[in-house]
Amino acid sequence: MVTNNKVVDLRSDTVTKPSEAMRAAMAAADVDDDVLGADPTAQRFEAEMARIMGKEAALFVPSGTMANLVSVLVHCDARGSEVILGDNSHIHVYENGGISTIGGVHPKTVPNNPDGTMDIDRIVAAIRHQDGALYYPTTRLICLENTHANCGGKCLSVEYIDKVGEVAKSHGLKLHIDGARIFNASVALGVPVDRLVRAADSVSVCLSKGLGAPVGSVIVGSKAFIDKAKILRKTLGGGMRQVGILCAAAYVGVRDTVGKLADDHRKAKVLADGLNKIKQFTVDLTSVETNMVFFDIADPRITPDKLCQVLEQRNVLAMPANSKSVRLVIHYQISDSDVQHALTCIEKAVEEILSGSAKFEHLTNGSTANSYGH
Ligand SMILES: Cc1ncc(COP(=O)(O)O)c(C=O)c1O
Numbered sequence: 001m002v003t004n005n006k007v008v009d010l011r012s013d014t015v016t017k018p019s020e021a022m023r024a025a026m027a028a029a030d031v032d033d034d035v036l037g038a039d040p041t042a043q044r045f046e047a048e049m050a051r052i053m054g055k056e057a058a059l060f061v062p063s064g065t066m067a068n069l070v071s072v073l074v075h076c077d078a079r080g081s082e083v084i085l086g087d088n089s090h091i092h093v094y095e096n097g098g099i100s101t102i103g104g105v106h107p108k109t110v111p112n113n114p115d116g117t118m119d120i121d122r123i124v125a126a127i128r129h130q131d132g133a134l135y136y137p138t139t140r141l142i143c144l145e146n147t148h149a150n151c152g153g154k155c156l157s158v159e160y161i162d163k164v165g166e167v168a169k170s171h172g173l174k175l176h177i178d179g180a181r182i183f184n185a186s187v188a189l190g191v192p193v194d195r196l197v198r199a200a201d202s203v204s205v206c207l208s209k210g211l212g213a214p215v216g217s218v219i220v221g222s223k224a225f226i227d228k229a230k231i232l233r234k235t236l237g238g239g240m241r242q243v244g245i246l247c248a249a250a251y252v253g254v255r256d257t258v259g260k261l262a263d264d265h266r267k268a269k270v271l272a273d274g275l276n277k278i279k280q281f282t283v284d285l286t287s288v289e290t291n292m293v294f295f296d297i298a299d300p301r302i303t304p305d306k307l308c309q310v311l312e313q314r315n316v317l318a319m320p321a322n323s324k325s326v327r328l329v330i331h332y333q334i335s336d337s338d339v340q341h342a343l344t345c346i347e348k349a350v351e352e353i354l355s356g357s358a359k360f361e362h363l364t365n366g367s368t369a370n371s372y373g374h
């Protein structure tokens with residue numbers, strides 16, 4: 001039963017459609033072959049992103065996955081390299097093991113705490129000792145993720161990042177931040193984004209998430225690092241021709257949408273409060289720091305897969321996080337009335353499922369291809 005023609009898409013902040021301003025900028029973009037020389041719009045955008053992030057240089061890449069892969073492979077350019085990263089990190093869980101299958105880099109996971117951090121003493125303990133060089137991989141890199149997607153969009157503090165940076169420096173290691181949502185963290189923490197990443201040798205920044213660009217990420221770091229990253233991007237097939245068309249849209253996203261992230265976070269809290277009033281759900285309200293809301297379903301009759309299917313019949317899109325919880329993500333194209341409409345639809349979906357009147361096409365255990373969970 002469709003109660004509203006408009007689709008309220010809460011699956012992710014990757015679902016935004018380009019704004020009219022982005023489309024106009026794309027149409028008007030001054031472009032050239034970025035492989036044969038330098039697309040002027042890409043060059044301007046990369047210089048602006050380096051300035052904003054407080055790094056020497058920047059490189060536009062087609063996706064966050066490629067941004068992380070290129071960054072890890074530049075830092076870990078010798079055989080037998082190992083990277084220390086979170087066991088629940090996007091790089092380790094959702095990027096097809098690319099650092100290993102493509103880059104030959106060995107992952108050394110450390111448990112992620114619920115707040116997205118890894119215990120500093122466990123990071124230090126994970127660093128391979130020189131004495132074992134005959135047997136062990138060689139630690140070259142530590143990766144953090146801010147905000148942390150699988151930990152509910154939690155923010156890593158600048159104090160924590162600086163401490164990990166000190167550990168990396170004192171052990172001769174590099175530090176990469178998967179900053180897919182670094183602007184969400186900067187806004188939620190009230191810390192300028194260049195200060196937040198000061199300790200990092202490289203950062204990947206998604207333009208196609210909360211910033212609303214249709215495509216792309218940017219890597220920032222030293223000029224020497226970005227020069228190597230540019231070659232590796234080409235090796236991976238990421239060299240692009242008139243890429244200014246995409247950079248023009250991304251530039252509009254950075255200019256127009258960063259200022260809207262605080263409102264995304266406010267709406268996420270409104271959504272979380274509403275969900276917490278539904279007695280079959282539990283939400284840890286203190287964990288809603290940015291634009292993501294995870295809620296657990298206590299009633300076994302209501303599975304995440306069933307709930308998402310019934311919501312889809314009402315044009316509200318959501319994704320199971322796993323077999324017991326659902327993830328909802330706010331972005332700037334979700335209005336306050338969309339939030340209220342979604343809450344009403346969720347309440348009605350729960351009633352339909354519990355009354356037995358809900359219709360399902362197919363059921364899975366929640367870990368389907370279209371689920372975020374694992
Ligand atoms: C934390 C994080 N890092 C990296 C990525 C990868 O970005 P992309 O989907 O553009 O490859 C995502 C999700 O998309 C993410 O949530």
Ligand SMILES: C[C@@H](O)[C@H](N)C(=O)O
Binds near residue numbers: 372
């Ligand atoms: C699914 C995942 O890869 C994506 N980064 C998201 O958060 O939606």
